[in-house]
Every structure is written in structure tokens, then in C-alpha cells.
Amino acid sequence: MNKILSLIKTDLNTSFGLSALQYKLTNKRDRFQIILFGIVILSVLPSYMMIVKGLSNLYEAYNSMGQESMFLLNGFLFSQMIVFIFGILYVMSKYYFSNDLNVLVPLPLKPREIIGGKFVSLMVNEYLTSLPIILPFIIIFGFTGEEGLLYWLYALILILFLPVIPLALASIVVMLFMKYTNIKGRKDLVRIIGYFVLIIGLLFFQLKFQSIAQNALMEGEDFFLKLARDSNLLVKRLGLSFPPSMWGALSLSSYTSITGLLNLILFVGLSIVVFLVNIFLSERVFFDGLIGNLEVSTFRGSSRIKASDYSKSYPAFIALGLKEIKMLLRTPVYLLNSVVGVVIVPILLILSTSMDGGQSIEGLNMLMKAYPHLISLIGAGLITFMGVMNCVGCTTFSREGRSLWIQRALPIRARDQILGRVLSSLFVQLIGILALLGAIAYLGFLSLENLVWITVLGILGSLAMAELGMIVDIFRPLLNWDNPQKAMKQNLNVLIAMGIGSLYIVGVGFLAYKLLGKIDILIIYGIIGFIFIFTSILLYIPLRKLIERQFQILEY
Amino acid sequence: MLKNISVCYIIYITYIKGGMDLLKLQNLSKTYSKGEVKAVDNVSLDIKPGEIFGFLGPNGAGKTTTIKMIVGLLKPDDGKVYINGIDAWENPLEAKKQLSFVPDTPEIYDKLKGIEYLNFIADMYEVPREIRRERMEKYLEIFNLKHAIGDIIGSYSHGMKQKLVLISALIHEPNLFILDEPMVGLDPKSSFQLKEIMRKRCHEGKTVFFSTHVLEVAEKLCDRIAIINKGKIIALGTMEELRSHAEERESLEKIFLELTENE
Numbered sequence: 099m100n101k102i103l104s105l106i107k108t109d110l111n112t113s114f115g116l117s118a119l120q121y122k123l124t125n126k127r128d129r130f131q132i133i134l135f136g137i138v139i140l141s142v143l144p145s146y147m148m149i150v151k152g153l154s155n156l157y158e159a160y161n162s163m164g165q166e167s168m169f170l171l172n173g174f175l176f177s178q179m180i181v182f183i184f185g186i187l188y189v190m191s192k193y194y195f196s197n198d199l200n201v202l203v204p205l206p207l208k209p210r211e212i213i214g215g216k217f218v219s220l221m222v223n224e225y226l227t228s229l230p231i232i233l234p235f236i237i238i239f240g241f242t243g244e245e246g247l248l249y250w251l252y253a254l255i256l257i258l259f260l261p262v263i264p265l266a267l268a269s270i271v272v273m274l275f276m277k278y279t280n281i282k283g284r285k286d287l288v289r290i291i292g293y294f295v296l297i298i299g300l301l302f303f304q305l306k307f308q309s310i311a312q313n314a315l316m317e318g319e320d321f322f323l324k325l326a327r328d329s330n331l332l333v334k335r336l337g338l339s340f341p342p343s344m345w346g347a348l349s350l351s352s353y354t355s356i357t358g359l360l361n362l363i364l365f366v367g368l369s370i371v372v373f374l375v376n377i378f379l380s381e382r383v384f385f386d387g388l389i390g391n392l393e394v395s396t397f398r399g400s401s402r403i404k405a406s407d408y409s410k411s412y413p414a415f416i417a418l419g420l421k422e423i424k425m426l427l428r429t430p431v432y433l434l435n436s437v438v439g440v441v442i443v444p445i446l447l448i449l450s451t452s453m454d455g456g457q458s459i460e461g462l463n464m465l466m467k468a469y470p471h472l473i474s475l476i477g478a479g480l481i482t483f484m485g486v487m488n489c490v491g492c493t494t495f496s497r498e499g500r501s502l503w504i505q506r507a508l509p510i511r512a513r514d515q516i517l518g519r520v521l522s523s524l525f526v527q528l529i530g531i532l533a534l535l536g537a538i539a540y541l542g543f544l545s546l547e548n549l550v551w552i553t554v555l556g557i558l559g560s561l562a563m564a565e566l567g568m569i570v571d572i573f574r575p576l577l578n579w580d581n582p583q584k585a586m587k588q589n590l591n592v593l594i595a596m597g598i599g600s601l602y603i604v605g606v607g608f609l610a611y612k613l614l615g616k617i618d619i620l621i622i623y624g625i626i627g628f629i630f631i632f633t634s635i636l637l638y639i640p641l642r643k644l645i646e647r648q649f650q651i652l653e654y
Numbered sequence: 655m656l657k658n659i660s661v662c663y664i665i666y667i668t669y670i671k672g673g674m675d676l677l678k679l680q681n682l683s684k685t686y687s688k689g690e691v692k693a694v695d696n697v698s699l700d701i702k703p704g705e706i707f708g709f710l711g712p713n714g715a716g717k718t719t720t721i722k723m724i725v726g727l728l729k730p731d732d733g734k735v736y737i738n739g740i741d742a743w744e745n746p747l748e749a750k751k752q753l754s755f756v757p758d759t760p761e762i763y764d765k766l767k768g769i770e771y772l773n774f775i776a777d778m779y780e781v782p783r784e785i786r787r788e789r790m791e792k793y794l795e796i797f798n799l800k801h802a803i804g805d806i807i808g809s810y811s812h813g814m815k816q817k818l819v820l821i822s823a824l825i826h827e828p829n830l831f832i833l834d835e836p837m838v839g840l841d842p843k844s845s846f847q848l849k850e851i852m853r854k855r856c857h858e859g860k861t862v863f864f865s866t867h868v869l870e871v872a873e874k875l876c877d878r879i880a881i882i883n884k885g886k887i888i889a890l891g892t893m894e895e896l897r898s899h900a901e902e903r904e905s906l907e908k909i910f911l912e913l914t915e916n917e
Contacts, residue, residue, distance in 0.1 A: 403769055403804040408790050409783040410773050417777035421766065428765040428806075500761040507725050508778040509750035650729050650743070 101207065105215030112198070112580065113219050113588075142597030145604070150234045157238050166239065167351035168332040173235025174256075174343035177228045178264045179304070183297065184227055184587070185220070185261075185268030190293075191431050191583030192216050193269075194276055194388055198580055203388070213380035217269065217373075223588070224261035232260060239350070252353050252362055256346050262369035263342050266376040271296070273379060276387030290430055294438055298445060305449050307339040342368055414510055418518025423525050425497070426490065431582045432497065436488045440530030443484065444537035451541060459541065466543060471619045473543050475610055477534060477552035478626070482559025483603050484530045489586050490523040491567030492595035495575040496585045502577055502654045512645040516568065516638065523564035524557065531556050551623055558630035559603075565637040566602070567595040572644050577654045602633075674739050676830055676861040677701040677724065682733035684719050684885075693719040695885035696733070701863060701878075703829070706856050708876035709865040712914050716885040717865040718758065721834050724863075725755040737830055751779070753830040754823035758838060760815035764808035768799065771807060772822055779826035786825060793821040796847050813839045820848065831855060833864035837871060849875055873906040883914050 160169045193216060202212050236253045239245070275296070279288045328334075330348060337344025342365055349361035412420065426432045451458040465472065486492060498505060505515070531553055538544045538552075571591045579585050586592070606629055613622050677699070684694040694716045701707050711717050722728035724735050726746050735742040735749075742749035763771060769790075776786040794800040797817040807815060816839045823831065831852070837845050852862045852875060866872050872879055873893060881889040881896075889896055889909070896909050 405787075407769050407773075407804075408787040411781075411783045411786070412777050414778055414780070417774050421763070421770070421774050424770065425763060425765050501763055503727055503757060504762065504775075506727055507750065507755045508775070509747045510778055511747060650726070650746070653728060 102211050102214050105202075105207075105211065106218045109198075109215050109219040110222060113223065113584075139594070139597075142593070142601075145597060145600055146230070150238075153234050154238055154242075157242060161242075163332075164329050165332045166243065167330045167347050170235055170239055170347035170350050171333045171337050171343060173232050174260070174346040175337075175340055177231040177260060178340065178343050180231060181224050181228050181261045182264035182268050185224065185265045186272055186293070186297070187431070187434060187587060188220055188223065188583065189265070189269045189272045190276070191581050192220055193272065193384070195431060195583070196581035199388065209380045209384040210377045213269070213384055214377060217265070217376070220265060221261055224265055228261050229257070232257060236350070245353070249350060249353050252350055252358065255362065256349065256365060259366050259369045260346070263372050266369075266372040269376045270372075270379055273376075273383050273387060277383045279387075290433055290438070293434060294441075297438075297442065298449075301446065301449055304339055413514075415514040415517035415521065418510070418514060419521030419525075422490075422494065422519060422522035426522060426526070429582055432586060435586045436490050436526045437529055440484050440488050440526060441533045443480070443487075443530070444533040447534075447537050448540055462541070462543070469614075471547075471614075471622075473538060474548050474551040474555075474623070475607075475614075475626075477538065477548060478555035478559060479603055479607055481527065481531055481534060481552060481556030482563055482606075482630075483600065485523065485527060485560035485563030486567055486592075486595045486599035488523065488526045488530065489567075489589075489592050490526050491519065491564035492571050492591045493576075493586045493589050494519045494522070494568055495571045496577060496579075496589050496591060497582070498575075499577055499579055499582075499585060500654060502575070502652065506649050506652070506654075512642045512649075515645050516565070516641055519568060520561060520564045523567075524560060527557065527560040527564075555623065555626055555630065558627055558634070562602075562630050562633040562637060563595075563599050565634055565641055566599055567591070569637060569641050569644060570595045570598070572641070572648050575648075575652070577652070606630075675700040675736070676703045676705075676738055677707075677863060678734075678736040679720070679724070680734040680736070682720065682723055682735065683731050684716075684723060684728065685731055692885045694723070694730075694882075697882070697885075697887055698733075699880060699887070699890070701861055703861055704856050704859045705877045706852055706862045706875055707864070708872035708879040709863065709882065710867075710869070710872055710879060710910060711865075711882035715882045715914075717882060718834055719885075720882065721755075721832060721863075721865060725753065725832055726750060751826075752828060753832055754826065754828040756816075756819050756823050756831075756833040756836055758835040760812070760819045760839075762807055762815060762819060764806070766807055767805060768803040768807060768810070768818055771818060772803075772825065775822040776825050781826050789825050789827070790821070793824055796851070797821060797844050813841060813844070816840055817844055824851070827860075829860050831860065831862045831864075833862070835866060836864055837866060837868050869906045869910055879906070881910060881913055888913050 156172070157166065157169045160166050193213065236257070240249055240253065275289070275292060279292055330351060333344055333347050333351070337347060345361040345365040345368075349358045349365060352358040352361070426436055451462065495502065534556075535544060535549060535552060538548060574591065576585060576589050576591065606626060609629075610622055610626060613625070678701070679697055679699040682694055682697045683692070685692050697716075697720060699707075709717055709720070719728060723730045724737075724742065726742060726749070729743065737749045737752045740749045740752065766774070772790055773786070776790075781789070791800075794803060797820065799814060799817050799821065802810065802814060807818065810818065816836075820836070823833075836848060840848065849871065852864075855862055856877070876893075878890070878892050879896060880887050889899065891899075893906065896906070
């Protein structure tokens with residue numbers, strides 16, 4: 099037991115950089131950075147408050163139907179799903195791609211001890227994801243319904259156990275996945291494709307199940323009668339797609355009765371069972387998936403090297419961009435977060451609109467007739483938002499990690515640094531644009547106008563977002579990492595850039611909305627394009643100065 | 655023949671006529687922990703073209719800190735670094751074009767192939783196609799790395815990575831070649847080849863500056879040696895000069911121990 103505690107303590111310390119933080123707090127320059135970081139986080143709050151306000155309205159809507167518990171189910175389902183999806187990525191890199199494995203595996207530790215320690219550390223990390231999602235649901239429900247002390251006690255237990263099931267499921271899925279994809283040769287490729295198929299499959303299953311449940315529910319004339327009679331009816335039907343979320347919602351909505359207690363016991367009980375299954379399984383399969391990863395690949399020899407490979411020459415910014423793209427494509431964690439990320443959004447669009455028997459398509463058709471330019475505007479906005487979501491710009495310096503010395507010791511101009519790195523972000527964005535245009539074409543809404551404006555405005559917007567991300571990243575690059583996941587998904591720079599980026603996009607979107615119908619659409623496109631170009635130029639100057647300054651004072 | 659004469663002439667101009675130092679450190683200082691620890695304390699050095707300069711000192715003496723300040727990785731608190739007359743912190747790009755740096759641990763891009771890494775570095779130094787090919791092939795042959803150059807760097811051993819960094823540092827034939835503990839991790843043959851390359855560069859009028867723990871290497875290879883301890887230069891000169899100042903005159907090892915223990 100002491101071993102596990104020590105493992106957890108060390109893992110938490112290294113994962114969250116506690117000792118490093120302590121050092122930073124005593125260092126004047128770094129302390130300033132932390133304060134500034136706090137201010138930036140505060141600036142993200144308005145967007146968050148807007149979402150919370152929207153949730154209050156959602157509560158009112160369910161309340162008017164007498165189905166308030168459905169509000170809680172939404173919270174549980176959404177937070178557990180996010181924990182599961184992020185969990186798969188976190189688990190994969192934490193269990194299989196982290197540098198501490200070289201230290202841990204040779205130690206006399208059982209797989210269950212290693213996995214147990216890593217699991218707890220991941221749990222703490224997942225609270226950072228689950229709390230901002232579930233808390234507004236629980237607080238709105240609790241305060242509006244003036245719930246009693248027991249409600250808050252139940253809520254506390256549920257919040258503590260919330261990430262266990264999805265994370266343990268993610269852990270089981272990943273361990274089995276890694277065991278059976280441990281194929282010599284194209285291991286990384288098999289795993290990336292497998293992961294992609296897995297996520298799409300799970301989403302497909304989830305959406306399909308919900309649409310079946312929804313359709314079944316609406317059938318029959320006595321639906322409204324039943325609805326009026328049972329205030330938990332919607333939860334009981336729709337919650338079947340993921341029963342633990344349903345139990346969570348029911349235990350809180352019926353906390354005064356024995357049903358509430360039983361559901362709480364079910365929720366906590368299943369969490370413990372799934373966790374134990376996970377630990378039991380780790381003993382059997384963890385090393386099977388791992389050993390291949392630590393193997394050094396055998397030399398394939400340089401027979402594939404052609405004479406021309408020795409004399410490939412590019413201008414500095416292109417060489418830098420190509421290097422970035424190669425590293426993105428060859429590091430599974432980077433590829434999953436960037437390219438797969440921008441491809442999944444359009445696929446989700448197709449899945450969510452085409453699985454409800456054509457209802458959404460009909461609705462969209464009507465909307466398009468009323469506002470024919472909406473697709474171009476929303477499409478360009480979506481692509482621009484993906485410009486920060488793809489994590490390429492806002493982690494570009496962090497991803498260099500301890501290799502940053504190469505960039506700093508070489509005679510590379512700041513201009514080339516910017517151009518090369520923007521190039522790699524645009525590469526990912528182009529894939530996103532193609533995927534989005536493909537999705538729009540699949541849904542039957544693609545026109546020449548959409549194609550041109552989504553591409554042009556999307557690229558211009560992405561340019562500004564890539565620069566914005568780079569400013570955030572060069573200001574406080576996360577270089578001391580032992581696991582590439584930390585450089586990308588666990589990098590707070592992504593959150594900061596996303597906060598600022600979304601405020602910016604909401605601002606531009608609001609302007610477009612106000613102008614819509616008042617002036618010609620071409621002028622609106624022109625104004626948006628001008629704003630994007632102007633922002634890019636405006637950001638370029640401080641970015642260049644920051645790179646020059648930071649490259650002198652960073653210590654890696 | 656003509657080439658040799660011209661090289662000798664350059665050395666003559668710079669050495670005998672007292673030309674510009676290739677590397678000049680002027681009162682260089684760096685402190686850590688809010689000024690409590692002086693890692694480098696008022697260090698000044700003048701290193702001429704054609705010199706092999708050894709930088710010695712016990713662990714934590716300030717060798718790597720000094721080197722990092724020369725190559726642009728650590729900003730000095732005080733003092734100046736001039737490379738071929740260029741202020742390295744005022745005009746970093748021009749200064750960096752003059753030098754190349756081999757660190758003590760080869761942290762490089764694991765996901766690139768060896769050949770891709772070399773081409774990347776050559777692009778950054780703007781080495782023309784024809785020349786880079788010739789140099790790459792020459793150094794890959796010397797360090798026996800040609801067989802692995804098409805593989806991902808992540809599959810290399812520590813020594814192979816070290817060799818790759820060495821090759822990449824030689825591709826643009828820098829005027830100033832700076833190495834931090836270059837012999838660590840190299841096999842005996844590569845170590846020998848590296849010493850040969852250092853000598854050859856010196857004959858061509860170029861400068862080599864390296865830190866080492868291996869005193870025999872410094873003794874046999876260096877024109878001049880500086881010993882740094884607790885951030886200060888405590889001895890500087892040719893082997894002969896160091897011997898004349900020390901009580902124990904047999905070997906560099908004894909001189910080194912005597913000087914560093916007396917501090």
C-alpha cells in the first residue's frame with residue numbers, strides 16, 4: 099500500500115508540477131507569469147457565465163414540462179461522456195507513452211500498482227474536466243429547487259465518484275486495444291485508425307440509441323399523460339443509453355425517498371466494481387500492450403534512402419513547417435488531437451443530423467431557405483474556431499520540449515519561425531476544411547458560394563487563430579514534459595487560447611449577425627475577411643518581438 | 655598547395671599580426687537563485703582562430719553555464735560575448751551563423767529520420783545542395799552512421815544520437831565549433847575520429863572550444879586550457895604555462911586536482 103501511495107504522490111507531483119510551482123512562486127519573474135495567467139483565466143469567465151445562463155434557461159424549460167430530473171441527466175451524461183472521450187486519450191498516453199515507464203517498469207512493482215497509481219492521478223486530472231461541467235447543473239438544480247442538506251451530501255458523493263466509471267471503462271478499452279494492436283511494424287498507424295474507428299463507433303452507437311429511445315418514447319397517444327404522471331419518465335427512458343448517468347440523476351432528483359438511496363448505491367457500487375475489473379485486468383494485459391512500445395524498433399537499413407534525399411533543400415520557413423508537420427503526423431498523441439480532432443467535428447455533424455430520421459435535415463432545409471448565407475458564415479466561423487481547437491498553434495513551442503535548444507541555437511529569424519509554424523497549423527486546417535466541405539456536400543447543402551467563402555474566410559481566420567495561439571504559447575511554453583500528451587491536451591495554453599479565441603469569434607459573429615440583412619452579403623464577407631487579415635497583421639508584430647525576447651531568456 | 659599557403663597566410667595574419675579574436679568573453683557573469691549562487695563570476699577569455707581550447711572544471715563549476723551563454727541559450731547577467739567580432743547577444747543571428755554547438759545530452763527530434771534532421775539543420779544554415787550532400791556523406795562515413803540514416807532518430811542509441819548531432823554541427827563548416835563534453839557516449843573509434851576532426855579544423859584556421867572531464871584528451875589535444883572552479887577561471891594557459899605555475903608538474907590530472915582542491 100505504501101508503494102501505491104508513494105507512486106500516487108510522485109505522479110501527482112510530476113503531473114501537476116507541484117515542486118516546480120513552488121519554485122516558480124519564489125521566482126519573481128515566474129510569479130508575475132502566474133498572476134497574469136490568473137487574469138487570463140478570469141477573462142474566460144464571461145463565456146463560461148453565458149453557458150451557465152443558458153443552462154438556467156434549459157432548467158426552466160424542463161421545469162415547465164415537470165421533468166426537472168432530465169436537466170440533471172443532461173449534466174451527468176455530458177460530463178461522463180467527456181470524461182470517457184478525454185479519458186481514452188489520457189489513459190493511452192499516461193499508461194503507454196509516458197517517459198516514467200522506463201523508470202517504473204524495471205522496479206519491483208506489480209502492474210496493478212503502476213496502473214492504480216496512474217489511475218488516481220488521472221482521476222484528479224479528470225476532476226478538472228468534470229467539475230466545470232457538472233457543477234452548474236447540480237448548483238442550478240439545488241438552488242432553484244431549494245433542495246435540502248441530503249441533496250448536497252448526495253451531490254458531493256456523486257461528484258467524487260463521477261469520473262470513476264467512464265475513466266475505468268476508458269482504461270479497460272485502451273488496455274485491451276493496446277494488447278490486440280501490438281502488431282510489429284505499423285503499430286502506430288493501426289492504433290490511430292483503430293482509435294478513430296472506436297470513437298466514431300461509440301458516437302454512432304450513442305446517437306443511434308438515443309434516437310431509437312426518443313422515437314419509441316414519442317409513439318403512442320398517452321405520451322403526454324405518462325409525462326404528467328411520472329416526473330422521471332424522460333430520464334428513465336433516455337438515460338438507458340448510459341445507465342450510470344441515469345442513476346446519478348435519479349438519486350439526486352429522488353434523494354428524499356429510498357429510490358434515491360438505491361440509485362446512489364447503484365452508482366457508487368458499479369463505480370467500485372468497474373474500478374476493480376480495471377485493476378484485475380491490468381494484471382493480465384497491461385504489460386502485453388506495453389512491452390512492444392518500449393522496444394526499440396529494429397533498423398530497417400537505409401536502403402530506402404535515395405541519393406536525392408541528401409540534397410533536399412528548402413527555405414528556412416518551409417523546412418521548419420515540414421518538420422512540424424512530420425512531427426505532428428508521426429506522434430500519435432499529436433495526430434489524434436490535431437488532425438483527428440478537426441475531422442471528427444464534421445463527422446459528428448453528419449451523424450447528429452442524419453440519425454433522427456430526417457427531422458434535422460428538414461429543419462436545416464427550412465433554415466437554409468430563409469437564410470441562404472448561413473452555411474458559409476457558420477462554416478467559416480467553425481473553421482476559425484478549429485484554428486485554436488486543433489491545438490497546433492497554441493502548443494507549437496511547448497511541443498519542442500527539451501529540444502527547444504535546437505531552435506534557439508540555430509540562426510532562425512523570428513519571421514521564419516512564425517511562417518513555418520503557421521504553415522503547419524494551416525495544413526491541419528486544410529484537412530478540416532476538406533472534411534467540413536465533404537460533410538456539407540453529404541448533407542446536400544454545398545454550393546460554389548459556400549465552397550469559396552468557407553475556404554477563404556476559414557483560412558484567413560485560421561491564420562489569426564494560429565498566431566493568437568503562438569503568442570499564448572511562446573509567452574509561457576510548457577517545455578518540461580515527460581509525455582507528449584502534456585504538451586498538447588494537458589497544456590493550459592490550449593484553454594487560454596480557446597478562451598480568448600472564442601471571445602474573438604463570438605465578437606466577429608455578433609457583428610456579422612447585426613449586419614446580416616442590412617447590407618449586401620458580399621460586403622459582410624469582405625468585412626469579416628478584412629477583420630481576419632487586420633488581426634493577423636496586428637498579432638504578427640508582438641508575436642515577432644515576443645519570440646525574439648523569449649528565445650533569449652528561456653532556459654531550455 | 656596553393657590552398658595550404660593561403661590558409662597559413664590567414665593564420666599568420668590573425669595570429670602574428672594580432673588580429674581579431676574568434677571568441678571573446680568579457681567579464682561574463684551569471685547568478686542563480688536570486689543572486690545567491692554565482693554560477694559564472696566575471697569570466698574573460700580571448701580565443702584566437704586556429705586554436706583548440708579546452709575548458710576544464712569539476713562538476714557544477716560553471717562550464718555548461720558559460721557555454722550556454724556563448725551559444726545563446728542562457729542570457730548573461732553581465733558581460734559580453736563576441737564571436738568573430740559580433741556581439742552575440744546584440745546580433746544573435748549573425749553570431750549563430752559563425753558557430754555550431756554540440757550539447758552534452760543529445761535531446762533531438764525523435765520522430766524525424768536521421769537524414770531529415772540533417773537536411774533540416776542544413777536548411778537553417780542555408781548550406782547549398784551540392785555541398786551538403788558531399789559533407790553529409792563524408793561525415794556519415796567517418797562516424798559510421800550511414801546504415802541508420804534512413805531510420806527514425808527514436809530508434810538510435812545515445813551514442814548514435816551524439817554522432818548525428820556532431821555531423822549536423824559540422825555541415826556548415828562553422829568558424830567556431832563548441833562542444834560540451836563531446837566524448838561522453840562515443841565509442842573509441844568515433845572518439846578518435848572526433849579528435850582528428852578537431853585537429854584538422856584547427857589546421858584550417860578554425861576554432862574549437864570544448865569542455866571535458868577527460869583530462870588526457872585535453873592534455874594531448876588543446877593548445878590552451880582554462881580551468882574553472884566555482885564560476886571563476888583559476889588557471890589559463892598552455893600546458894607548459896600551467897605546469898610552470900603548479901607545484902606538481904607531472905600531469906594535467908595532478909595540476910587539476912591541486913588547483914581545484916586549493917580553492
